[in-house]
Structures are given as structure tokens and as C-alpha cells.
Amino acid sequence: MDDVPVLxxxxxxxxxxxxxxxxxxxxxxxLDDKRKLAIGDHISYRVLEDKNPAVSLVVTDAGDIExxxxxxxxxxxxxxxxxxxxxxxxxxxxxxxxATVIVALDMATQKSPGRIYxxxxxxxxxxxxxxxxEVYTLSKAITRxxxxxxxxxxxxxxxxxxxxxxxxxxxxxxxGEIINKGRIEKDPVLxxxxxxxxxxxxxNF
Numbered sequence: 001m002d003d004v005p006v007l008x009x010x011x012x013x014x015x016x017x018x019x020x021x022x023x024x025x026x027x028x029x030x031l032d033d034k035r036k037l038a039i040g041d042h043i044s045y046r047v048l049e050d051k052n053p054a055v056s057l058v059v060t061d062a063g064d065i066e067x068x069x070x071x072x073x074x075x076x077x078x079x080x081x082x083x084x085x086x087x088x089x090x091x092x093x094x095x096x097x098x099a100t101v102i103v104a105l106d107m108a109t110q111k112s113p114g115r116i117y118x119x120x121x122x123x124x125x126x127x128x129x130x131x132x133x134e135v136y137t138l139s140k141a142i143t144r145x146x147x148x149x150x151x152x153x154x155x156x157x158x159x160x161x162x163x164x165x166x167x168x169x170x171x172x173x174x175x176g177e178i179i180n181k182g183r184i185e186k187d188p189v190l191x192x193x194x195x196x197x198x199x200x201x202x203x204n205f
Contacts, residue, residue, distance in 0.1 A: 003189045004201045020091060031081035031103060039063060041078055043105040047091060048100040056106065071096050081105055104168065114192025121152030122152055127158040130192060137187040139178045152202045 037043065037150035039059050045067060046054035057065040063076030070090055075083055084101040091099040118135070120188045123146025130136045138159065148154040161169045171188065178187045190196075 018201070031079075032105065033079045033081040035105065035108075036077050036079055037075050037083065037105070038108070038111075041075075041105060044102070044104050044106050045094065046102045048102060048195070049096055049098060054102070070101075072104065073180070088100065106111070116141055116190050116192065116194045118196045119198070121149040121172065121200055122135050123147055123149055124132055130190065138173055138190060138196065139175060139187045140183075141190060142175055142179070143146075148198055151201050154179075154198070154199045156199055158197040158199070161191060 002073040009180070015169060017072050037059055038159055039061055041059045043057050044058070045057050045065075046052070055068060056131075057067065059065055059075050063074055064072045065075045067073045067087065068088060073083070078086070080103040083102045087103075088099050091101065110130045112132050114130055116130060117127050118141055119125050122142065125145060128141055128144055138157065142148065142154075142157070155174045157173050157175045159171040159173060161171070173186070173188060177183045
């Protein structure tokens with residue numbers, strides 16, 4: 001274990017419960033070794049021997065973090081302690097005789113509940129990741145898909161849902177009434193794996 005003077009708190013995550021104001025890391029061994037970092041997580045990073053304050057880093061969509069002196073380092077899927085120990089020899093190879101690396105989770109990204117799928121006559125069909133921090137409704141999914149296309153029938157949009165018992169439920173919704181008339185009480189809340197189908201208008205000549 002690296003013995004160094006106690007310094008001010010650097011982060012809010014620890015392997016043992018503590019308030020953000022009292023969390024103090026004095027060695028890499030005290031870091032969280034349970035939770036794996038994920039895309040979107042905000043972490044604090046510091047080398048104690050460097051004497052500079054901690055810097056805030058974000059795990060990118062590629063699973064990397066941009067670390068001072070080291071550049072891009074793979075972070076997703078690793079614990080704070082594991083990541084710290086991986087960076088320690090890299091820093092000691094060139095920049096420090098001894099490096100006590102502190103990596104701590106500041107803010108965890110919220111996990112999406114799942115995906116829904118939009119097909120048929122919309123501008124941008126395809127899968128959509130459901131947001132973790134909001135109620136995701138049919139009108140939001142249609143809007144995110146670019147809206148109903150020119151020949152799409154917004155009045156007969158279908159939601160196909162497979163229930164836990166294996167049965168299939170079909171619902172028909174007038175999205176035009178929701179979007180154009182503000183009838184939000186008729187806007188159904190989507191569930192993971194829902195299939196939204198926007199059919200073609202029936203054109204009579």
C-alpha cells in the first residue's frame with residue numbers, strides 16, 4: 001500500500017458508504033473494485049504525486065477516456081481500481097518515479113430500459129434506444145423517427161407488443177390526434193421491444 005498524506009476528497013464514489021465530503025483516497029487499493037465503468041460515466045482522475053487537482057473525465061461512446069499525459073485509455077467494463085492499476089505502470093515508465101493513481105466515479109450514467117423499433121412510412125425507420133430519464137411515448141418515438149412520411153397513415157399507427165406470457169397484443173393509435181391536437185392523454189407509454197408500424201394511406205381514385 002502506498003503511504004501518502006491525507007488529501008482533500010477527490011470523488012463521490014467509494015467501495016464503502018461515505019458522504020461526498022468525507023471520501024478521501026490515499027491509495028489505489030481503496031478504490032471501488034465492484035462496479036464496472038460504462039459509457040457516459042463521469043469519473044475523477046488524479047495522480048497524488050503530481051500535486052495537481054483532480055480532473056473530470058467522461059467515458060466516451062467508444063469506451064475510452066482521454067487521460068492527461070497518456071491520451072486515450074480504454075475504460076468501459078473496468079472497475080476504478082482496475083483502471084488505476086493499469087495506468088500506474090504506464091505513468092511510471094515515462095513520467096513518474098512513483099505514481100499513486102486515483103480513479104473514482106463521480107456520476108454514473110443511467111441505463112436505458114431497452115429498445116423499441118419503428119417501421120413503415122416514417123422518415124427514419126429503425127431501432128431506438130429508450131431514454132433512461134423520461135417516460136417514452138408513441139408520439140416521442142414517431143417524432144424521433146423524423147415524423148410520418150408523405151404517404152404514411154398517422155391515424156392508424158400500430159403498436160405490436162409481445163407480453164410476458166408469449167401472447168401478442170396489437171393496438172391502433174391515432175398519432176395525428178395526439179401530435180396535431182395535443183391529446184396527450186391518448187399517447188401510450190411504450191415498453192421495451194415494442195414494434196411501431198406506420199402503414200400506408202389507402203388512396204381512392
